[in-house]
Amino acid sequence: MQEFFSTLLQNSVTMSLVTLIYAAILPVLSKRYAAKWCYIGWIIIAVGWVFPLGPQFDFLLKPMQFSDIPLTSVHTIISANPTMPVQDVINTPASILLWWIFLVIWVLGSISIAAYHIWRYRYFLKLVSRWSIPIAHFKCLEILDGLKLEMNIKKNVELRECQIITSPMLVGFFRPVILLPSEQFSDDELSMILKHELVHLKRHDLWYKALILVATVLHWFNPIVYLMSRSAAAQCEISCDAIVIQGADLQRRKQYAEAIINVVKNGAKLQTAFSTNFYGGRNMKSRILSIMDTKQKKTGIIILCMTMLGVLMTGAAMAAATDSQESIRPEVVVASPNSNKDTDNEVTQLLKLLRRPYGDKTNAINSQGPTRPEVAAASPNSDNNSDNAVTHLLELLKQSR
Numbered sequence: 001m002q003e004f005f006s007t008l009l010q011n012s013v014t015m016s017l018v019t020l021i022y023a024a025i026l027p028v029l030s031k032r033y034a035a036k037w038c039y040i041g042w043i044i045i046a047v048g049w050v051f052p053l054g055p056q057f058d059f060l061l062k063p064m065q066f067s068d069i070p071l072t073s074v075h076t077i078i079s080a081n082p083t084m085p086v087q088d089v090i091n092t093p094a095s096i097l098l099w100w101i102f103l104v105i106w107v108l109g110s111i112s113i114a115a116y117h118i119w120r121y122r123y124f125l126k127l128v129s130r131w132s133i134p135i136a137h138f139k140c141l142e143i144l145d146g147l148k149l150e151m152n153i154k155k156n157v158e159l160r161e162c163q164i165i166t167s168p169m170l171v172g173f174f175r176p177v178i179l180l181p182s183e184q185f186s187d188d189e190l191s192m193i194l195k196h197e198l199v200h201l202k203r204h205d206l207w208y209k210a211l212i213l214v215a216t217v218l219h220w221f222n223p224i225v226y227l228m229s230r231s232a233a234a235q236c237e238i239s240c241d242a243i244v245i246q247g248a249d250l251q252r253r254k255q256y257a258e259a260i261i262n263v264v265k266n267g268a269k270l271q272t273a274f275s276t277n278f279y280g281g282r283n284m285k286s287r288i289l290s291i292m293d294t295k296q297k298k299t300g301i302i303i304l305c306m307t308m309l310g311v312l313m314t315g316a317a318m319a320a321a322t323d324s325q326e327s328i329r330p331e332v333v334v335a336s337p338n339s340n341k342d343t344d345n346e347v348t349q350l351l352k353l354l355r356r357p358y359g360d361k362t363n364a365i366n367s368q369g370p371t372r373p374e375v376a377a378a379s380p381n382s383d384n385n386s387d388n389a390v391t392h393l394l395e396l397l398k399q400s401r
Helices: 002-032 035-050 061-065 071-080 086-090 093-131 138-150 187-202 205-218 223-244 250-266 284-292 301-323 343-368 384-400
Strands: 132-134 158-162 169-171 177-181
Touching: 002 035, 002 093, 002 223, 002 301, 035 205, 035 223, 035 301, 093 132, 093 158, 093 169, 093 205, 138 158, 138 187, 169 187, 169 205, 177 187, 187 205, 187 223, 187 250, 205 223, 223 250, 223 284, 250 284
Parallel strands: 158 177
Antiparallel strands: 132 158, 169 177
């Protein structure tokens, strides 16, 4: 349990750093590289949020186990039972209870968010089934079939008109359906709208949206994951626009931008996390500028390398930074009850145990004269075995002097 939650927190911290860096340099990358490669970069980052790809380190677990536990408490426990293993001292009921509280809060949050999105999606499908009708217009079906042949899409795609939506969208993981609002589109506008949704289908964008939602569910406590989700959705639409208008002249680009603006006027009243949206959110300025940008962009293989290295190496860099602090953490050395070492080694380990928390104080006392270190006696209510063990340790210390 502790290892799982520690790994989750480590991954959340490292991926937050990667996400912020990528979001900061994305405006520069989008001017030089094709939009689809910038979108793939977000997908790699989303995978890093869900699956810890980088080296893991335990800087979050160790301080909570050692440095946050008062040394006097550890001393009292060990003095009462000198043969008790260190792990039993560390895993006190208080620390275990704290881990369980964190785990319960995280589980409740994750279940709530996942249940909300699933309920909303099922409710949306129910409304669509009630308020939509199949489109039987010959011209619309002809345009759809022509685009499927052009894009080499063999999967059956249903085309329906829905009265409760204001933006074209694609729904259905296994039985894709393109939903159109109840308004008239010209043949050119309809062709661009349908091609936009078919691009989403061919690239499996619904599955990528589900992956991003899983990252949001796992890291719901981290606000950076919501930034990643919004930025990835925006880049998804921009990259889809770039494919639709690939090779188009300036006039057709303007026509496509006007079609998007007409949809924006109606707003997006009903949508879910498991559907595409021709409207695409509030990033309309950057989206229109991207549509009107006719510059030739480079292939973004370097973006893939940068994001992958960022995901893999950030954890290692933070681990190296925390390793330098290991020497200042207190250690507790206790002889194992099953140890077969000789008496001298046992006495040496016990002296280390008694002196370590009082390092500076012990040196000051030794300068004035030999002084016997204190050993906390066992509780009066302890059993005979504990009393005999403490007596045996005192005798060993006297002999060592």
